[in-house]
Amino acid sequence: MHGFESTNDWLKERTSLSPKLTALFIDGQSWTFEQLDLLATRFCHYLHENKIVRGNHVGMLMPNSLPAVCCIFALARIGATLVPLNTRLTPQELGWQIGFAGCSGILSTTDIDERIVAATQGQTPVHSLPHSAAEFEAMLAHYPTRFEPEVQGNPKSPQAIAFTSGTTGFPKGVIISYANHFWSAFGSAERLGTRPDDRWLACLPLYHVGGLAVLFRSCLYGTAVVLQDGFDAQGVLDSLRDEAVTLVSLVPTMLGRLLQAGLSRANAPSLRLILLGGASAPPRLLVEAAEANLPIAVTYGLTETTSQVATMEPDRVLLKPGSAGKPLTLATIAIVDDFGRDLPHDTPGEIVVGGPMVMGGYYNDPVATTEKLHDGHLHTGDIGYLDEEDDLWVLDRRSDLIVSGGENVYPAEVERILQEYPGVSQVCVVGLPHPEWGQQVTAIIVPRDPDRFDKGDLLTFSRTRLAGFKQPKAIFIVDQLPQTGSGKVNRRSVAELMASRLAAA
Numbered sequence: 001m002h003g004f005e006s007t008n009d010w011l012k013e014r015t016s017l018s019p020k021l022t023a024l025f026i027d028g029q030s031w032t033f034e035q036l037d038l039l040a041t042r043f044c045h046y047l048h049e050n051k052i053v054r055g056n057h058v059g060m061l062m063p064n065s066l067p068a069v070c071c072i073f074a075l076a077r078i079g080a081t082l083v084p085l086n087t088r089l090t091p092q093e094l095g096w097q098i099g100f101a102g103c104s105g106i107l108s109t110t111d112i113d114e115r116i117v118a119a120t121q122g123q124t125p126v127h128s129l130p131h132s133a134a135e136f137e138a139m140l141a142h143y144p145t146r147f148e149p150e151v152q153g154n155p156k157s158p159q160a161i162a163f164t165s166g167t168t169g170f171p172k173g174v175i176i177s178y179a180n181h182f183w184s185a186f187g188s189a190e191r192l193g194t195r196p197d198d199r200w201l202a203c204l205p206l207y208h209v210g211g212l213a214v215l216f217r218s219c220l221y222g223t224a225v226v227l228q229d230g231f232d233a234q235g236v237l238d239s240l241r242d243e244a245v246t247l248v249s250l251v252p253t254m255l256g257r258l259l260q261a262g263l264s265r266a267n268a269p270s271l272r273l274i275l276l277g278g279a280s281a282p283p284r285l286l287v288e289a290a291e292a293n294l295p296i297a298v299t300y301g302l303t304e305t306t307s308q309v310a311t312m313e314p315d316r317v318l319l320k321p322g323s324a325g326k327p328l329t330l331a332t333i334a335i336v337d338d339f340g341r342d343l344p345h346d347t348p349g350e351i352v353v354g355g356p357m358v359m360g361g362y363y364n365d366p367v368a369t370t371e372k373l374h375d376g377h378l379h380t381g382d383i384g385y386l387d388e389e390d391d392l393w394v395l396d397r398r399s400d401l402i403v404s405g406g407e408n409v410y411p412a413e414v415e416r417i418l419q420e421y422p423g424v425s426q427v428c429v430v431g432l433p434h435p436e437w438g439q440q441v442t443a444i445i446v447p448r449d450p451d452r453f454d455k456g457d458l459l460t461f462s463r464t465r466l467a468g469f470k471q472p473k474a475i476f477i478v479d480q481l482p483q484t485g486s487g488k489v490n491r492r493s494v495a496e497l498m499a500s501r502l503a504a505a
Contacts, residue, residue, distance in 0.1 A: 008153030008178040010219045011037050011073040018222045025199070025226045025243060026066060029133060033222075036069070042143035043074040050127050052105050054079035054150055057161065059098050059106040059124075060207070061085040061116055063229045066133040068206050071107050072215060076178070079153055082160040083173075084207035087112060094119035101161050101173055101363060155179045161363045162209055164303050173363035174303045176209070183356035184306040185217040187328030191311050192273060192297060198223040199270075201239050201248040203231045204487070210249050210278065213307035231487065233261045240268035247271075251278035251487040252285055253426065255296075259285075265293035275299055277308055279488045280394060280412045282419035283321035290318055300324035300394055304359045304378050309333070310392045322416065324392045331355035332377075335386055340374070343385070348395055351382045383410065400491060402431030404439050407469040411491075414472065417465045418443060423453050428481050429472065430495040432502065443472035444494055446481060453477065476501070 003013050011033065014023075019034035031039070052058055058080050062068045075082050083101045085094060094115065098106065103124055108116045109131040116126045130136045155178040163171040200218050202225050204211040218225045226243050228235055231254055239245050240263070248271070250258070255276060265271065274289070277299035289296050296317050301308035310333060312325030327333045332354040335343045343349040354377040361369035372379050383401070384394040396410040403409070411429035418427045426446035431439035447453035455475045462471060482493040 004220055005179070005182050006155060008079070008155055008157060008159065009073075009077050009149075010178070010216060011040055012077065014219050014222060021222055022224045023219070024066070024069060025224060026133060030224075031066075033219075036073070038145060039066075039070050039137065039140060040073040040077060041145060041147045042140040043070045044078050044147040044149075045143040046140065047074060047078055047080070050105065050125070052078070052080060052127075056080040056104045057083050057102050059083045059085050059101070059103040060108075061087060061094070061106060061112060062109040062129070063087060063111075063131070064202065064206050064211070064227050065109065065131060065136075065229060067107075067109060067129045067131070067136045069215065069225075069227065070136070072206065072212070073219075076153070076159060077147065078149055079151060079157065081158045084160060084162055084212070086163070086207050087205070091115055091118035095121065097163055097171065097173075098124055153178070155182065158360070160212065162207075162212070162303050172365060172368055174209075175360045175363050176212075176303075176306055177360060180306040180357050180359060181213070181216045182220070183330055184213065184308070184328075185220045187330055187355075187357065188217065188308060188311070189221065190329040191313070192275075194221045194223065195246065195272075196223070197244070198246045199226050199244055200224070201226045201228065201236065201243075201245045203228045203236055203254070204249055204251075205230065209301075209303045209307050214249060233257045237261055237263060237267065240271055244270040247273050247275065249275045249277070252276060252281050253279075253483065253487050253489070255281075255289065256285055256425070259288050259292060263292060263294065268294075271295070273297055273314065275308070275311075277301055280416065281322065282416050284420045286317055286321045298322075298324055300392060302353075302378075302380060302382075304372070304380070305331075305353055305355075306357045306359070309353050309355070309357060312391070320387075320391055322393065323387070324394055326391060327353075327355075328357075331357060333386065333392055334377075335384065336379075345388050345390075346385055348383055348385045350398065351380045351384045351392070351394065353378045353380060400430075402429075402439050402441055404431065404434070404441055404469055405437040409441055409470050414441060414443070414462075414466060414470055417462055418445070418458065418472075420465075421458050421461050423447055423449065423458065426481055426489070428489050428491060428494045430491060430498060432474070432495070432498055434473075440473040441470060442474045442476070442498060444476045444478055444481065444498060446478060450477065 015033045015037040023033040023036045024031045105125045160176045161173040202214040295314040298312040299308040300310040309331045310324045310327045334352045335349040358378045381398045396412040414429045425448045428444045432442045434440040482490045
């Protein structure tokens with residue numbers, strides 16, 4: 001992969017190789033790598049004009065857009081570190097992340113400026129950019145067309161401080177380097193292949209590592225990104241049908257909504273692969289996707305591993321529904337006990353990941369870094385096992401484990417069974433306090449048809465499939481489950497909501 005492993009300016013490298021190839025599609029408009037490179041060059045001058053320089057930590061709070069793409073590549077060129085900020089956070093949450101990451105400035109778009117002002121309380125400069133592509137290009141038109149960085153970049157330097165979603169605890173700032181991106185992209189290409197005509201639909205937000213990975217990988221591969229501002233089922237269906245999309249990254253919730261909206265291979269004629277990650281994929285969902293003739297690659301990854309680190313190829317997904325497959329090239333996966341000792345096949349333990357795609361550490365948090373990183377190996381806090389063929393099965397987060405009457409219950413296992421019941425659209429299983437058992441297994445259900453849903457029938461269904469101690473002792477019906485910005489169910493918010501509902505009862 002010509003020169004990319006030794007630079008942090010991937011856009012410049014790609015432009016030197018294939019300037020006329022299309023790099024980006026947004027709302028029917030397109031830009032070549034050469035055109036995108038020119039915009040990034042001009043934006044570098046804008047950054048310097050506003051005293052954003054090499055070594056700065058720079059917050060970015062904006063939707064998926066041309067300004068966001070240019071921010072990411074221009075910050076790389078000048079040697080500043082991106083701090084991607086979740087557009088769904090409250091001003092208080094944003095203010096904490098901005099302060100913790102030591103942001104010297106914030107790049108925002110006019111549609112969300114008020115939230116940034118409230119978040120920073122005037123402490124951090126906010127640089128407002130037009131949201132629309134046309135206005136953004138017009139703003140940059142008078143800047144010079146050449147830019148030389150003060151110092152050539154180092155691929156081991158940090159590209160981003162990306163905050164974890166915090167579904168099970170306080171967010172941590174993950175330090176991701178350009179080298180991390182490179183080896184993650186290399187491993188993915190080795191497993192899944194690339195094609196010159198690939199177009200990768202990015203509906204995951206660019207503040208999420210899954211969104212960043214699409215942008216960097218496509219630049220590395222010399223292929224195009226079809227960028228959407230957030231997930232909208234009809235918008236995704238339209239893109240899959242009309243824009244020759246070949247790849248799309250989704251979380252299970254998104255795939256479920258697309259299937260309900262009628263997604264099939266017939267209306268996505270160019271699609272060669274759906275990368276499914278971010279949460280456990282219910283086997284029933286995989287079967288429904290197969291019935292729609294959709295090619296699914298189930299993945300396992302974390303922010304700390306720069307996106308996917310294991311992948312099950314489409315032709316094996318239904319042979320082992322629920323497995324995340326084998327580690328990518330140069331990645332290692334081990335299963336260990338509480339003392340760090342390797343466990344035999346089919347024995348659950350903590351998943352430990354090694355390889356050059358693993359983060360450098362947590363920003364400004366040496367304690368968490370020491371707890372998680374041992375000799376370059378990441379102790380994920382996830383529970384899983386390797387089967388006899390060394391395929392990975394992810395059971396749950398260690399912190400999500402329910403201990404009921406002295407028995408360990410993995411919520412993801414219970415969720416997978418309940419998802420098989422035809423009347424369940426979504427489910428989240430949590431452990432709520434119980435005076436006798438310590439915790440009780442509690443299921444929160446979004447039914448497909450609330451008027452026809454029968455709790456008793458669901459319990460009858462689960463009794464033949466789950467041991468008694470794993471059975472839900474309480475079932476709550478809700479209209480929707482709270483989610484993180486990346487589309488995952490926010491388990492902590494669900495548990496807090498149910499605990500408060502019980503307390504008020």
